[in-house]
Amino acid sequence: MPALTYTNIFTADIDRMAEFYGELFGFEENLVSRTPIFRAFFAGGTGLGFNAPDAYDLLGLTPQETPGDRVFQTFDVESQDEVRALTDKARDLGATIVKEPFTTYYGWYQSVLRDPDGNALRINFRGTPE
Incomplete structure (x- = not known):
């Protein structure tokens, strides 16, 4: 069966978001995967990541322009x-x-x-x- 390894959130401020979730839940940062455009945390069997806008180009994605919740x-x-x-x-x-x-x-x-x-x-x- 496939396993979810990461759920990622795009953000203009990866440091602020990493601090918020890390402080709130006490998640340990996965320092091995830290880059200027990515922060990740171990989150109970999966990972929680934060991508800076530069990751869109890296991944071949285009930011979605329409408002609204898509995931939570x-x-x-x-x-x-x-x-x-x-x-x-x-x-x-x-x-x-x-x-x-x-x-x-x-x-x-x-x-x-x-x-x-x-x-x-x-x-x-x-x-x-x-």
């Missing part, structure tokens, strides 16, 4: 308390809260945020409600 990241945590604590921490680090922590109709507990670049993300607990 979901980060699982160990408890509802951790969802609440990380949501508060994200706000302190410059995130915008879209939805405060809530229980979904399928029983998970999560918050929805936007990182400092405006990318959507969720902080999620999918265990038994407390």
Whole structure:
């Protein structure tokens, strides 16, 4: 079965985004893959990367010009308390809260945020409600 090795986010400021996610979740940076246009973190069995705009040319891609969410990241945590604590921490680090922590109709507990670049993300607990 194929495995997802990285999910990458394009950003004009890879240092700011790397600092935000690294500080928020305590992810360890994969220093071996650090370049002037890329930062990466080990993120629980996969990697989270940040690409500077120069990576578009390297990859043969063209930046999308139309607005709107196309993808968002979901980060699982160990408890509802951790969802609440990380949501508060994200706000302190410059995130915008879209939805405060809530229980979904399928029983998970999560918050929805936007990182400092405006990318959507969720902080999620999918265990038994407390």
